[in-house]
Amino acid sequence: MQNTRYARSGMVCSVDHLASAAGLTMLDRGGSAADAAIATNAVLTVTAPHMCGLGGDLFALVHDGSVSALNASGRAGSGADPGRLRAEGHTRMPHHHDIRSVPVPGCVDGWIALHSRYGKLPMSTVLAPAIALAADGFPVSPLLAPNTSMVGHPDFAGGFTPGQLMTRPGVARTLEAIATSGRDGFYQGEFGHGLLELGGGEYTADDLAEPLADWVEPLRVSAFGHDVWSMPPNSQGYLLLLSLGIVEGLALPAAPEHPLWAHLLGEAARIAGHDRLAVLHEHATDLVSAAEIERRRALVDPATRLKVRGLTAEGDTTYLCAVDGDGMGVSLIQSNASGFGSLIVEPSTGINLHNRGIGFSLTPGHPAEYGPGRRPPHTLTPALITRPDGSLRSVVGTMGGDAQPQILLQVITRLLKHGQTPGEAIGAPRWRLATGGTGFDTWESPDETVVELEEGAGWADGLAALGHPVAGRPYGTGFGHAHLIDVLPGGVLAGAADPRSLIGAAIGR
Template sequence: MRDFHFPGRSVVRGQECMVATAHPAASAAAFGILQSGGNAVDAAICAAALLAVVEPQASGVGGDSFVLGHVSAKGKTFGLNGSGKSAGTMTADGLRALGYTGMPLRGALSVTCPGAVDTWVRLHADHGSLDWDKLFQPAIKAATGGYVVADRVALDWKAFEAALTTTPETAARLLTDARAFRAGEIHRQPELASTLCEIAAKGRDGFYRGWVADDIVATLAQGGSSLSHGDLDGTSSFYVDPLSVDYKGFQVLQLPANNQGATALLLLNILKHLPKTDYFSAERFHLLLESARLAYRERDRSIGDPDHTNVEHWRFTNDAYAADLAAMIDPERTTREFGEPVTRKSDTTTISVVDGSGNAVTLINSLYHHFGSCVVAPRSGVLLQNRGNGFNLIPGHPNEFGPGKRPLHTIMPGMTLKNRKPSLVYGVMGGDYQAIGHAQLITNIVDFGLDVQEAIDLPRTFHFKGFAEVERSMPAHIVEGLTRRGHSVQVAHLPIGGAQAILIDPHRGTLAGGSDPRKDGMAIGM
């Protein structure tokens, strides 16, 4: 329990149901769905649709989505991969011929097919309970009448203001007086409201066919992309069997490739073989960083689209392999031979819901980098993701760009089970940071006994461009200890990532929710 002499946020406690999102409007809307008889899936979709409006830098209908869910009545846990493919006729050689040595960050050539809407449709058809169109009413209202820009959204908006001049259509919809929208101002998206109405009325056909699809394809063609109507209409989410490892009595679930989730499993497996430390010590953060470098190295070597490459998932879940890696770590010194992981910062949003029947869902939705490709289809108001930047142009690499491929994906929903029932339902935001973020959150709770809010609040560190980045809240003694062990430490420009989590206590029959103060949101329970 936190010390109430200091500022902070209490864990939110409830008995029947709980929701945690990165925006108060989304948390309130999702909680309203639960109160009106909807289940966890209904609430998660409602929140995702609304976040697509009120967090335009992080997520949208033009992005991708992944899901981990648990159906209580069936005792079944499932994974859903909602990542879209690259255009069917675009090749790596074609990009190299245009002068690219790496994947473009912004613009039409960085866009892959958006998978989020198809994911929501499939999730609702198989597991939802309320009428589909009801789930979109809060989002339609916010896009039509406007919403008040929240403070963290405004911070990100200002930080990436210059990128929004990529096209005149983008600037017209996401800038005001040639500047970013500020906290407290009202932002309206009437074109996006029309698209949300189409989706509410027609399901996936309202997005992947008809005038919305026409607008997306025509806009991308103007930017040189060959993404076609066939590519869009062929977008299909699909169920996957989660991977898992045992971490000190908890079954930790992650999605398989093309998702990076296995990276967190390997990281946790490595940590199991390292000495126990104090939770707020330089030694603890050093071991976390070194373990992450090894886990990310494995990711960067081997994860790609399993339809196009053989991904050896066993390396990420095998305890003996992790023990060998752990033996390479020097507790007193960083090991340069591990190399530097390829890490990028990005934004996303994650939603955690548990309902009164014990159903649980973690849904994560993303445009990848802040504002994705920065390309808006003008008639539909759809801001498109830049997931193509997740590929590389290394010939023969498992994640080399190619036609009709899914890139290595950073967004990873999280769940742990205890006795085959959900115990922690969570997600961590922040692009490549997410794998180490998952590991830090779980170890904060399992190893060090922090409550779910304390576990989210704890200062963070992450390898980025040769530096061990830390948040400004990291104490000086930890920074000094990392420096003494050979890390090049620098303070991160923006807070590192974000998280939403719900801890389930089966013995007491209670729920505990935490929401990241690095974002604008909150947990709500009853």
């Protein structure tokens, strides 16, 4: 069981203790939670390229008296041509080794927008820990070490063992350029020139000149006496809120260990997500209406698994969170999509590129069809919880591909409904819906999904009796790295970093 950590005037949680320490340093220097979040994320772009990086996208929720949402997801280049892919025989976007699945990365524009609105410290100060680690070296983590051979670049050559030092000089140069020249240091600098060359016509200079970060209206649902917030489309955040809305009206057993608990939450998640591929696109609206929650809740049968086919509706990734002494909370998620992403690296800087374009459709006329300037449907699902008076309760999120809303559904229900501590809610065994595929194809066949149970979960026999196909998986294998900071009624901060990350840390002051 993961221990809950407590702090009085600031806390940072992330997948890497080096990153959390960088964020806490910003708080110690008088920075805001936004400064801490950016510093933490910047270190992760250096030390965790198998999860996130400068070549990926970013979403964030911020509580500063009210809730704001930042969408810094990239857009397909001006040369995007779905007809060409179809003519080559593709029925879905290529997963690896194809630049067409690489929208222009939005991470840096996200940092710039977040810092511009909420930052207190100079960007050079915020990025300094990440620059030092990239230039001078960092100890390779147990999760990164076995995966370095996947990427063909000198930074990763020769293979690494846990604890061995790795340097990333091109990333250090790029971070320095951002610190001194802002977005131009990235999109118009060494990386931007390299991306244009790699693209071979996929992108134009204008594509890189157009800022990619937008402040948007967050989505909200009431559940268990709180308001839970997430991102609007093109994020799949609506799935978390829809699932919570369904579950909030069900008769849950008193203990999460009961198989009915896993059954009801799992069915809520399947019924919420079965038509995701049809309805999720960047302009989608009204996905979490009260009527839709009620309609889908009525489909949940406590006695058996439902066949959902035909029902119609009227990373990999890293997550981090920070709360400062003024009460600002930041829930930030940043990703390459699948592991190292596209497995394409900009050769000059050594920045690996995401493959978030796998979310596009190649069906002609589909609202999420791959095309110039479009944003793909996204799995990234940050969450933030407020009390009825509008004050901040929690910032929480996870990695996990399609399973992100499912993991958060379990963590948030444990926290709000069952009163578990952050450590209990984060450390408990999990289930997820899976197909045995990429982790990004769950909703292609919702009736064929298997309920995968993490080692230590006691639900297997009960779920099987309710009609669920069940499979066991080792603890921590594909069940996310979730992190949570909870603001207790007296103002003390209680946080937990996921033990599945091995080197994660919740640290405070």
